[in-house]
Amino acid sequence: MDYKKYIASKIKAEGLSEEEVASAIALPPNSDMGDYALPCFKFAKVMRKSPALIAQDIANSFPADDVIERAEAVNGYVNFTINKGALAREVIDEVLASGDKYGSSTEGAGKTICIDYSSVNIAKPFHIGHLSTTAIGGALYKIFNFLGYKAVGINHLGDYGTQFGKLICAYKHWGNREEVQAGGIHAINDLYVRFNSEATEEMEQEAREYFRLIESGDKEANELFDWFKDLTLEYVKGIYKKLNVTFDSYAGERFYTDKMGPVIEELRQKGLLKESNGAQIVDLEPYGMPPCLILRSDGASLYATRDLAAAIYRKKTYDFYKCLYVVAYQQNLHFKQFFKVLELMGKEWAKDLVHVAYGMVSLEDGAMSTRKGKVVWLEDVIARCEEKAYAIISEKNPELENKEDVAEKVGVGAVIFGALYNNKIKDIVFSYDKVLSFEGETSVYVQYTCARANSVLEKGGVPSEYVVADLLPEEAEVVKAIAAFPQAVKDAAEKYEPSVVARFAVDLAQKFNKFYFDCKILIAEGDKKNFRLALTAAALTALKNALTLLGIGVPDKM
Numbered sequence: 001m002d003y004k005k006y007i008a009s010k011i012k013a014e015g016l017s018e019e020e021v022a023s024a025i026a027l028p029p030n031s032d033m034g035d036y037a038l039p040c041f042k043f044a045k046v047m048r049k050s051p052a053l054i055a056q057d058i059a060n061s062f063p064a065d066d067v068i069e070r071a072e073a074v075n076g077y078v079n080f081t082i083n084k085g086a087l088a089r090e091v092i093d094e095v096l097a098s099g100d101k102y103g104s105s106t107e108g109a110g111k112t113i114c115i116d117y118s119s120v121n122i123a124k125p126f127h128i129g130h131l132s133t134t135a136i137g138g139a140l141y142k143i144f145n146f147l148g149y150k151a152v153g154i155n156h157l158g159d160y161g162t163q164f165g166k167l168i169c170a171y172k173h174w175g176n177r178e179e180v181q182a183g184g185i186h187a188i189n190d191l192y193v194r195f196n197s198e199a200t201e202e203m204e205q206e207a208r209e210y211f212r213l214i215e216s217g218d219k220e221a222n223e224l225f226d227w228f229k230d231l232t233l234e235y236v237k238g239i240y241k242k243l244n245v246t247f248d249s250y251a252g253e254r255f256y257t258d259k260m261g262p263v264i265e266e267l268r269q270k271g272l273l274k275e276s277n278g279a280q281i282v283d284l285e286p287y288g289m290p291p292c293l294i295l296r297s298d299g300a301s302l303y304a305t306r307d308l309a310a311a312i313y314r315k316k317t318y319d320f321y322k323c324l325y326v327v328a329y330q331q332n333l334h335f336k337q338f339f340k341v342l343e344l345m346g347k348e349w350a351k352d353l354v355h356v357a358y359g360m361v362s363l364e365d366g367a368m369s370t371r372k373g374k375v376v377w378l379e380d381v382i383a384r385c386e387e388k389a390y391a392i393i394s395e396k397n398p399e400l401e402n403k404e405d406v407a408e409k410v411g412v413g414a415v416i417f418g419a420l421y422n423n424k425i426k427d428i429v430f431s432y433d434k435v436l437s438f439e440g441e442t443s444v445y446v447q448y449t450c451a452r453a454n455s456v457l458e459k460g461g462v463p464s465e466y467v468v469a470d471l472l473p474e475e476a477e478v479v480k481a482i483a484a485f486p487q488a489v490k491d492a493a494e495k496y497e498p499s500v501v502a503r504f505a506v507d508l509a510q511k512f513n514k515f516y517f518d519c520k521i522l523i524a525e526g527d528k529k530n531f532r533l534a535l536t537a538a539a540l541t542a543l544k545n546a547l548t549l550l551g552i553g554v555p556d557k558m
Contacts, residue, residue, distance in 0.1 A: 001090060003036060003156075006067060007080055011038075011058055015046040034072065034079030035480065041076055051076035065471035084471045088479045088535070092466070095482060095538035103485045103545055108149030114314050115141050115151060119327070120244070121158035122252070123167050123188045123228045126239050126378040132358045132428070134549070135419040137326040137497035138245035142549045147493055152318055152488040153245075156310065157252025159229060163192070165211030168224050169203055170195035172210075188228055215257075239379060242412055244551035256309040262302050263309045264294060272344055282341050292337040304338045311342060315349055322352050324496060329357040329425060330337070356496045359427035361419060378415075386411030388436050393558060396438075400557060409553035410436070410444055416551050417443030417507060421502045441506045442504040443552050444545060449509040451558040453540040460522050462537045463530040479533055481508040482542045489549070498550060505546040512539045 008022035021038065022129055028037040040054040055073040062071035062078070070081040095102045117137020120130060133487040137153070144151040170191040171180070180187045195203070213221035233250065240247070264280070269272040272282050278297030284290065292304050314323055325335060335355035342350035390407035392401060400406065414436050421441060422428060438444050471479070485504060492500040544554050 001067070002066060003082065004065075007036060007038070010063055010068070012061065013043065013047065013054070013058065016043060026179060027077060028077075029323075030118070031480070033074070034070075035082040036080045038078040038080070039076065040078065043092045084476045084479065085468045087483060088468045088471060088475070088531075091479055091483045092538045094532050095541050096462070096534065097157065099541060100545060100548070102541055103489045103491075104146045104148070105486070106148040107490075108144060108321075111149045112152060112318050113144045114154055114320045114323040115144070115326065116154045116156050116324065117141075117326035117504075118240075119156040119158060119252075120232070120236050120466055122225075122232045123164070123185070123192060124158075124232075125189055125375075126187045126236055128361055128376045128378055128381055130360050131378055131381075131415065131422070133326045133328070134163055134240075134243060134245055135161040135416050136356065136358055136424055136498055137324075138243065138551050139420060139501070139549060140326070140414075140493070140496060141246060142551065143489060143493050143498065143501070146489060149321070150247065152320070153247040154249045154251065154314070155247045157229075157250055157254075159225075160253035160257070160306065162208060162211045164214060164225055164228070165207040165209070166199070166204075167192050167228060167549060168214075168221060169207040170200070171224065172206075173203065184231050188231060212277075223507070231388045239382075242382060242408075243416060244412075244553070253303075253306045256306045256313065259309040259313055260305050263312060264305070266345060267294065267341075270345060272341070282344065284337060284340055287340055288331065289337055289340065292341050303334065304341070307334075307338050308341060309527045311338070311353060314345070315347070320349075320352065324354045324356050326356045326358065328360060330360075331355070332357060354496065356424070358424040358468070361428040382412060382415055385414050385436060389414065392436065392438070397558065406555040406558060409555050410558070413443040413447060413547070413552035417446075417502060419549055420498045421506075423499055424497060441503075443505075443547070443550075446505045446509045447552070447555060448558050449512055450540055450543050450554050451556065453512065453536050454556050456516075456521055456536050457533065457540065460529070460533045460536075463533050466530040466534040467527040468531060469527060472519055474511075474518045475532070475535060477511045478508070478515045478539055481511045482538050485542045485546065488546075492549075501546050501549050505543055505550075508539060508543055508546070512536075512543075 004025040005018070007025060008018045011018075011021050013021065024042065025036050025038050028034055038055075038058070040051040040058070043054055044051050049057075052073070052075065055076050055078045058078045059071045059073035062068070062080075064070060066083055066086050068080050069083045070152075072079050072081075087216075098104075115137050118130060118134040120126060121455055141151045141153045167188065174194060175191055180191075195207070199207070210221055212223055213274075264273070267282065273280050273294060274280075274283055274291075274365045276291060279293055280295035281291035281293055284292055292301050294305050294308075295301060297357075311323065314320060327335070332355065335353075339353050339355075342353070386407050389410040390403060393403055393407055393410065418434075419428065434442070436442070436444055438448055481504075483509075488500050488504040492498055515532075515535075519532060521529065521536060524532055547554050
């Protein structure tokens with residue numbers, strides 16, 4: 001049940017619609033104040049009464065029933081208390097009936113959401129800086145599908161630019177096909193790093209010529225480039241599989257080479273293209289932005305040119321409801337510029353483009369540079385987390401079966417959760433010890449809670465019938481936390497913020513553990529035991545669903 005809508009439907013306030021009332025209802029900071037609160041301050045002007053008087057009138061006239069047992073006015077707020085028994089019956093029944101669909105909906109039916117994320121560079125290994133875009137985009141992909149949308153995951157590959165001329169030049173001078181084939185992406189990257197440290201001016205000129213050959217369709221240059229691309233995709237797809245991340249398209253920058261011309265011509269015909277020092281720009285000064293560079297003075301295209309072509313192609317191909325770009329906040333200006341150019345071109349759907357900005361992620365020793373070879377590879381971070389997880393699990397539970405599988409789920413989950421738990425715009429300093437802690441706000445803590453609940457259910461079973469009697473506060477808190485999951489999923493989608501689901505999981509795990517320790521489950525008797533087992537099953541389902549949306553596996557035992 002949507003309790004906000006239910007409460008709003010029972011309130012008759014002159015000049016206010018049900019939707020306005022429902023949107024104002026919030027969760028109070030302290031559960032002792034009630035389960036929901038309606039602040040009346042912003043209604044004072046419309047209703048021409050003081051907030052305290054409005055709250056008192058609403059509380060006095062509110063019809064208490066089997067759902068809402070009390071409405072109380074306090075300092076301009078109306079606090080509503082839900083009938084805990086009725087809530088418990090409704091929530092547990094719904095969760096047990098829905099299973100892995102609990103929290104899902106059909107609200108997005110018929111709507112397509114394009115999500116541009118990860119966007120790795122060809123011939124460069126995955127580094128820790130790619131973690132946030134990959135984890136956030138992967139979670140949003142799952143969340144939108146869970147809500148009935150058709151999500152389209154797009155990996156806008158960085159497969160265009162002079163660096164590929166440099167790579168071919170380096171390979172021609174120092175490369176060996178057998179060694180590169182065997183060494184894969186890291187052998188390619190070593191050649192790129194060597195070029196940037198040892199290349200002569202003559203080699204720089206060769207590199208520019210090789211890139212020109214790629215663009216002009218030269219057979220040998222493109223065969224080498226395609227080989228480098230195949231080696232890269234083989235490598236990154238292995239990491240994506242580990243991270244439970246899915247893509248529907250790998251159309252990168254190069255894909256739009258033949259699609260930029262019509263866009264440039266349209267800009268010219270609409271009088272938007274202007275010359276500036278030999279370059280072609282769209283003047284955005286009237287909108288408080290620097291000009292958007294479309295073509296350099298030598299006629300070469302830029303990121304904005306290719307992004308304009310890509311956006312138009314995606315609208316034609318997918319007819320998206322929204323198109324999200326999960327890209328670091330350093331690119332804020334770029335997205336404001338190219339979104340504005342599309343708007344000036346008369347693309348009314350430009351309003352449906354969203355830059356989902358996020359902060360940077362690094363290890364304790366700071367930033368990285370692939371050009372200088374100073375970088376932390378994501379595969380090494382994952383491997384180290386798996387190794388540390390294996391050591392911790394072996395110490396805590398040496399007799400555990402399938403320790404390698406459990407360590408992989410725990411280690412990979414720690415990496416993903418480390419990128420998703422905080423608000424996405426915050427910079428993250430990744431700490432191995434912190435993300436692998438069995439205590440605190442970590443995926444390991446949530447996974448261990450799931451294993452604990454699973455152990456209880458293995459011993460006690462899930463009852464086919466249960467009776468809801470008077471609830472203890474610990475039981476009521478678990479029920480309320482489970483009930484919050486569908487709204488958490490919706491909020492995560494509306495705010496493009498997977499951390500909402502991550503924080504839900506930690507909150508429910510904390511409340512379940514308090515219930516587990518304070519309310520003995522297996523030694524309880526009769527109806528009370530059955531109810532607590534049913535509540536445990538519901539909590540486990542909600543926790544599993546939350547972790548699954550984040551891309552995190554759930555071991556049965558730990």
